Amino acid sequence: MANDQPAETPRDDDLRLQAQALSGKAPPRKAPRDILVETHNSHVQKQVGKPKATNLVKKPILALAYPASYKPVAELEKMRLSELLVETHHEGKILILRTVTPPYQGAGTVVIVEDEHGDADKMGIYNQSERSILSIIPEGSVVAVKEPYYKYNGQDDYMICVDHPSDIIYLKFDDAIIPEKFQLGEGETDTAADWKSAGDKAFLTKSYPISVLCYTRALETDDTNDAAFRTDLYAKRAGANLIMKHYDSSISDAKEAMTGKETDWKLHFTAGRAAYALRDFARCKEFYELALKTKPDNPAVQQELENCLERIKEETEGVFNFKTWPAVHGRGLFATRDIKAGETVFCEKAVCVPNEFNLDHNSAALFANLVRTCHDNPSLHAKVLDLHAGSYKRSEHESDIVDGVPVVDVFLLESIRRKNCFSGPRISDAMWQRRWSARRDGMSRGLWATAAYANHSCVPNTNRSFIGDFLISTATMDIPAGAEITHIYVAPRAIYPLRQQQFRNWGFNCECELCATEAKSSAENQEKRTKTLAELELLLRKKKPTQFQPDASIRPIESLAASSRERRGGQVVQGGKRGITTFEVVKALKFASDAYAALGEEDLAKEYIEAARIGYKTLSGFDDHFAHVRASPNSWI
Numbered sequence: 018m019a020n021d022q023p024a025e026t027p028r029d030d031d032l033r034l035q036a037q038a039l040s041g042k043a044p045p046r047k048a049p050r051d052i053l054v055e056t057h058n059s060h061v062q063k064q065v066g067k068p069k070a071t072n073l074v075k076k077p078i079l080a081l082a083y084p085a086s087y088k089p090v091a092e093l094e095k096m097r098l099s100e101l102l103v104e105t106h107h108e109g110k111i112l113i114l115r116t117v118t119p120p121y122q123g124a125g126t127v128v129i130v131e132d133e134h135g136d137a138d139k140m141g142i143y144n145q146s147e148r149s150i151l152s153i154i155p156e157g158s159v160v161a162v163k164e165p166y167y168k169y170n171g172q173d174d175y176m177i178c179v180d181h182p183s184d185i186i187y188l189k190f191d192d193a194i195i196p197e198k199f200q201l202g203e204g205e206t207d208t209a210a211d212w213k214s215a216g217d218k219a220f221l222t223k224s225y226p227i228s229v230l231c232y233t234r235a236l237e238t239d240d241t242n243d244a245a246f247r248t249d250l251y252a253k254r255a256g257a258n259l260i261m262k263h264y265d266s267s268i269s270d271a272k273e274a275m276t277g278k279e280t281d282w283k284l285h286f287t288a289g290r291a292a293y294a295l296r297d298f299a300r301c302k303e304f305y306e307l308a309l310k311t312k313p314d315n316p317a318v319q320q321e322l323e324n325c326l327e328r329i330k331e332e333t334e335g336v337f338n339f340k341t342w343p344a345v346h347g348r349g350l351f352a353t354r355d356i357k358a359g360e361t362v363f364c365e366k367a368v369c370v371p372n373e374f375n376l377d378h379n380s381a382a383l384f385a386n387l388v389r390t391c392h393d394n395p396s397l398h399a400k401v402l403d404l405h406a407g408s409y410k411r412s413e414h415e416s417d418i419v420d421g422v423p424v425v426d427v428f429l430l431e432s433i434r435r436k437n438c439f440s441g442p443r444i445s446d447a448m449w450q451r452r453w454s455a456r457r458d459g460m461s462r463g464l465w466a467t468a469a470y471a472n473h474s475c476v477p478n479t480n481r482s483f484i485g486d487f488l489i490s491t492a493t494m495d496i497p498a499g500a501e502i503t504h505i506y507v508a509p510r511a512i513y514p515l516r517q518q519q520f521r522n523w524g525f526n527c528e529c530e531l532c533a534t535e536a537k538s539s540a541e542n543q544e545k546r547t548k549t550l551a552e553l554e555l556l557l558r559k560k561k562p563t564q565f566q567p568d569a570s571i572r573p574i575e576s577l578a579a580s581s582r583e584r585r586g587g588q589v590v591q592g593g594k595r596g597i598t599t600f601e602v603v604k605a606l607k608f609a610s611d612a613y614a615a616l617g618e619e620d621l622a623k624e625y626i627e628a629a630r631i632g633y634k635t636l637s638g639f640d641d642h643f644a645h646v647r648a649s650p651n652s653w654i
């Protein structure tokens with residue numbers, strides 16, 4: 018779970034004070050157009066020939082949040098660049114701008130823009146998909162910026178800051194709102210055939226955003242009534258959209274291109290792949306089956322269908338549903354049938370996991386990926402928006418489609434990310450190998466839409482494990498039908514007051530059976546227990562684990578452990594069968610099983626080896642490598 022709050026770096030104090038002083042005023046001094054363009058172009062020049070930095074993200078500062086615009090272009094009142102006020106969200110207003118420079122690419126895309134009156138300013142466009150035309154916005158593009166925010170950067174430097182990806186619209190060439198000065202000049206052609214061939218060229222050079230733009234324009238300008246021409250355009254755009262991960266659009270284009278002829282199988286295949294990426298496996302299966310009707314022996318379609326059937330099996334064998342629980346926890350996951358310890362509860366593919374396993378960057382990478390995934394795929398956006406966002410005030414227009422673009426509020430998505438994401442290794446099973454390290458082997462953050470409904474318990478009845486972007490939830494104990502499915506958000510600390518602090522990010526006090534029991538302890542008891550645990554930890558750290566510990570060194574540990582249990586006011590955790598399992602517990606259980614077997618206690622040996630296997634499965638998601646676990650305390654495989 019996200020544990021990276023609050024990490025919001027407030028802007029430099031001086032800058033913040035200056036910004037506050039200027040807030041709501043016209044900028045007292047501003048660089049003139051030629052200086053703006055010259056400075057910008059010199060920055061652009063410095064980038065030429067250098068590899069593009071790929072993982073820069075503008076950090077969303079929730080304290081400076083402003084809502085995404087949800088009003089259509091037509092309802093907003095045009096304003097001039099010269100009317101912009103510093104640190105102001107210009108509600109109800111719109112700027113129509115033309116870019117007069119090539120883009121500079123950093124954490125966002127910076128360009129110099131002009132309005133129809135010839136005034137110029139700097140504009141930063143953030144959180145666009147790298148596959149969007151707006152991230153590579155060509156010189157001469159005309160855009161509408163809805164309800165612009167004008168930011169002070171220090172030292173007479175200002176910028177229109179477009180944080181929400183839906184606050185900027187790339188305008189069509191003949192859009193009525195485009196001022197005459199920005200419209201196509203004489204000699205500039207605008208025919209469907211030209212646009213189609215420009216789109217084909219862009220596709221061949223892998224400039225997919227431009228190819229989609231050109232095919233779209235070809236469809237808009239087409240007046241030939243030639244069905245084959247249009248079908249071809251839709252089919253090509255479906256392919257480009259699939260590559261650009263615009264899965265919803267890819268499916269609708271593929272459907273538009275279908276003619277009922279044999280060649281449709283390719284479109285069914287495209288639509289199937291898009292549906293798979295959207296995790297809509299039932300729809301994906303339908304598309305693949307249709308493709309196989311025409312091409313029953315196609316190995317690629319057969320293989321993809323097999324993958325899809327696997328996902329359906331995993332999903333349908335999972336037994337979860339959502340219930341509204343009127344208690345403090347909000348919504349949660351509940352078992353719809355009895356589940357045995359060690360059983361898989363559910364599996365799911367992530368809504369997004371950035372391909373970024375660097376510990377220092379994976380929160381930023383997840384935020385950027387989440388914004389892009391939601392912007393490009395309204396059906397996934399809707400699933401994400403349903404998740405808990407803490408106290409962030411929603412406008413309730415976040416999933417509207419306005420001017421053909423889904424409204425995406427980046428600050429809301431950041432709030433959702435903070436409350437609902439998990440960290441996971443590439444493969445959990447690798448974690449139990451001696452040389453695994455988070456820094457070297459990598460951890461990533463991701464968002465899993467089903468697991469995000471599970472509430473926390475310090476004595477959870479499930480544990481999550483990962484294979485790539487696939488999450489496996491496994492029961493750590495028997496769960497009766499109707500019981501709530503819980504997992505841990507962070508590994509709970511042993512000391513009650515410290516443990517409660519761990520949940521501040523999520524805004525709750527834990528009242529699970531462990532916490533409820535400990536809450537009843539007197540302050541004196543809690544203090545003594547804290548001391549006992551500290552002594553216990555010290556003692557355990559000193560003891561190097563070996564197979565044979567003399568009784569004399571084990572006795573003080575046992576006595577401290579017993580006293581700590583007493584002070585807890587009742588035993589709620591039984592090693593190996595309930596709650597939190599660690600790999601050390603698995604090894605200890607296996608060790609005990611071997612010991613019982615040596616003593617001829619076959620039933621106990623069986624019971625312990627089964628507990629060890631279940632423990633291993635909850636940690637790894639599967640138990641294929643369980644046989645390699647050595648019972649000795651400090652080595653395995």
Ligand SMILES: C[S@@+](CC[C@H](N)C(=O)[O-])C[C@H]1O[C@@H](n2cnc3c(N)ncnc32)[C@H](O)[C@@H]1O
Nearest residue numbers: 346347348405436437469470471472473523525
């Ligand atoms: C990942 S969401 C879990 C699903 C959430 N209950 C919902 O309604 O969507 C995390 C939020 O659930 C609530 N929550 C989770 N575990 C809880 C617990 N043990 N006690 C109280 N609230 C809890 C908190 O509001 C927390 O910020």
